[in-house]
Amino acid sequence: MIIVPASTSMGLAAKVAKEMGATLAEVEKKRFPDGEMYVRILTEARGLEVAVIGNTRSDEDIVELLLLLNASREAGASKVIAVLPYFGYSRQHMIYKPGEPVSSKVMTKALENFSDRIVCVEIHDEETVGFASHPFSSISVIRTSSEYFRDKGIDIILSPDDGGYERAKKMAEILSIPAYYIDKKRIDAKTVEMHLPKVDFSGKSVLIVDDIISTGGTIIKAVKLLKDNGATRISVSAVHGIFAKDSDRNIEPMVDLLAVSDTIHGSHSLISVAGDISRALAGDE
């Protein structure tokens, strides 16, 4: 298998290639004089399975990923797999107001035009997987995330809302500790109320887990609540650390540990999902 890295995922792609004993392709990327993107896969791919690893976090990432998928096909790959550690545009998976698009459907349809299979890591909404008419899987990295925290002395796992409780509960089961969730109520477009469960947090080491940290607003509120209720050690984790507007700078000083996965490369990407992606590509899951 050939692993083709997009700019968003160079380090992760190199780890996946190493783990699988696959070839990491060399890619040339530059701009045409008019500013349009140019990519070229320099490694021979004819007759081979090719996995292109890249995110759709920004609009530029999307163009690069689609160009690399097509380049793989044009180069004669026997099978083209689109691997998205972070599937961006998955949060608009339904129409909230008339006139809106279903962005996650748009992304899925675009990707399946240029690939034979789509693999991503913990998509925000599973509904998106149903938009595909060819194989599309979202890998769970719950075990990998849990193992990272095994020796970190965590007493309690807390989800910042009931939507993330199932994930928190599975992590807690692996670590044999309890899990709870914060009761989060949207009052209006600007106001969200959050209430801790009736649990004694004083003197406890609490891990807050979410699927995504974007503006950090949710996590920051949860951390403040825990501090007000006597938690002595607070760790924060998510699969995807978007950290919009450098929100990690606001979260970091408030917590003892901030650890996200390397689906989006950053200084807090302490948990690698390379093994999970490798196993999925090898067909183990």
Ligand code: R5P
């Ligand atoms: C909500 O459904 C998600 O699980 C996250 O809690 C949310 O997307 C985090 O966003 P932010 O960091 O902007 O509060």
